Amino acid sequence: MALGEFELIRRYFAAAACARTVNGVALGIGDDCALLGLPEGEQLAVSTDTLVEGVHFPQGAPAHRLGQRALAVAASDLAAMGATPIGFTLALTLPAVAPAWLQAFAEGLDSMALACGMQLVGGDTTRGPLSLTLTVFGSVPVGQAMTRQGARPGDLLCVGGTLGEAAGALPLVLGECTAAAPVSDLLLERYWAPQPQFALGLALRGLATAALDISDGLLADCGHIAAASGVALEIEQSSVPLSDAVCALAGSPAALQAALSGGDDYRLAFTLPAQHLEALRLQGHTPFVIGKALAGSGVRLLDERGRQITPRQLGYQHFREQP
Ligand code: ADP
Ligand code: MG
Numbered sequence: 001m002a003l004g005e006f007e008l009i010r011r012y013f014a015a016a017a018c019a020r021t022v023n024g025v026a027l028g029i030g031d032d033c034a035l036l037g038l039p040e041g042e043q044l045a046v047s048t049d050t051l052v053e054g055v056h057f058p059q060g061a062p063a064h065r066l067g068q069r070a071l072a073v074a075a076s077d078l079a080a081m082g083a084t085p086i087g088f089t090l091a092l093t094l095p096a097v098a099p100a101w102l103q104a105f106a107e108g109l110d111s112m113a114l115a116c117g118m119q120l121v122g123g124d125t126t127r128g129p130l131s132l133t134l135t136v137f138g139s140v141p142v143g144q145a146m147t148r149q150g151a152r153p154g155d156l157l158c159v160g161g162t163l164g165e166a167a168g169a170l171p172l173v174l175g176e177c178t179a180a181a182p183v184s185d186l187l188l189e190r191y192w193a194p195q196p197q198f199a200l201g202l203a204l205r206g207l208a209t210a211a212l213d214i215s216d217g218l219l220a221d222c223g224h225i226a227a228a229s230g231v232a233l234e235i236e237q238s239s240v241p242l243s244d245a246v247c248a249l250a251g252s253p254a255a256l257q258a259a260l261s262g263g264d265d266y267r268l269a270f271t272l273p274a275q276h277l278e279a280l281r282l283q284g285h286t287p288f289v290i291g292k293a294l295a296g297s298g299v300r301l302l303d304e305r306g307r308q309i310t311p312r313q314l315g316y317q318h319f320r321e322q323p
Contacts, residue, residue, distance in 0.1 A: 003097045005125055012106040013090065018113030019120045024086045024139070034121035036086060038139050045083035045138040045145060049074040053130035058174055063101045065192035066132070067108025072194045073215070074134040075116050076266040079201035080213035082146045083138030085116050090123035091133040116196060144205050151210040151229035151271035153295045158287040159241065160197045160268040163218055164255055165190035167262020168246030183245045194266040203283045204270055211270035217261040221269055222299045229271070232296030238304050241288045260301070 003011075013019060014029045021028040027035040038044055051070050053059055071088065078085050090109070094102075113120060118136070169187035171177045178184065197213070204211055210229050214221045218240065226233045237256070246255040271293050272280070280287065291302075301309045 012102045042139040047077035048135040050133040063104035064108035067105040068112040068193040071112040076196040076213040078138035079196040079198045082201045082205040083140040087119040087121040088136045093128040093131045146211040148228035155271035155293040157291040162241045162243045164258030165243045166264035167258035207276040208270040216263045231293040235291040239290045
């Protein structure tokens with residue numbers, strides 16, 4: 001590499017605004033380890049995500065957007081647990097040192113880090129096919145993290161926003177179609193810079209009985225809550241919040257399919273005893289109630305008359321065994 005490894009780290013990452021150490025981080029980039037402090041009575045929440053070129057994002061993806069998206073998808077797991085974000089590490093594998101690419105990537109990463117209130121505390125830099133591994137750290141009071149277990153029969157099933165926009169954006173991302181600016185801009189923003197629902201996650205602490213962020217599609221991810229909690233989840237298809245932009249781009253049947261089975265929205269899905277809905281609204285959060293938990297197992301999709309619908313496709317999984 002023309003630019004040495006250490007100069008690269010210094011110029012693009014250690015010098016980034018998001019690498020400045022403030023509260024919670026006693027030691028950041030530059031030593032063998034970072035040192036993180038946790039307030040008394042708090043647990044460390046940790047999650048890792050890897051994005052591989054050609055698998056998780058298209059070849060030749062804009063570097064600035066990639067920086068934003070890589071951190072957003074990783075940080076969303078903290079929101080899902082009700083954790084307060086602290087910082088992250090970045091393991092970067094690059095095919096070559098391209099200063100313009102690195103500059104744009106670091107700026108995108110920086111903008112998402114500042115929006116999320118997260119500091120870059122370390123990482124690793126290697127040569128190879130483009131891939132990014134981000135490990136995120138957050139803090140949560142002992143015993144208050146929201147898990148996928150805990151949903152009880154009678155709880156409402158809710159989601160934190162419209163679904164299907166990232167999946168609906170894919171044809172635009174891949175350059176397979178175009179759309180008018182308002183639709184195109186909104187959908188591309190949702191795909192490249194999803195906003196982790198941190199405020200909602202914090203508000204749900206002590207109220208929700210189970211939660212996760214929707215990364216693989218509503219039906220597939222609700223299946224995780226159902227399995228971990230030992231309940232059945234019923235979803236009323238007509239209550240699933242569809243995206244006006246996806247409806248405009250692809251029509252409502254496609255928008256419904258994207259909302260049910262498309263991944264990458266990073267909205268929170270959670271179960272909530274009905275009496276807590278008002279408390280959540282008073283805090284300024286108006287989730288969409290899409291169904292409920294019952295005794296039993298699995299996820300069922302119902303039409304307006306309460307009849308079960310068989311969805312076409314559950315969600316996206318790597319390495320799924322073929323039937
Ligand atoms: P070591 O050999 O001790 O693992 P490195 O030489 O890999 O350390 O990294 C030197 C310092 O730079 C460490 O503090 C490491 O966390 C940081 N670092 C390396 N790559 C990155 C990166 N892509 N982003 C942020 N920090 C990085
Ligand atoms: Mg070392």
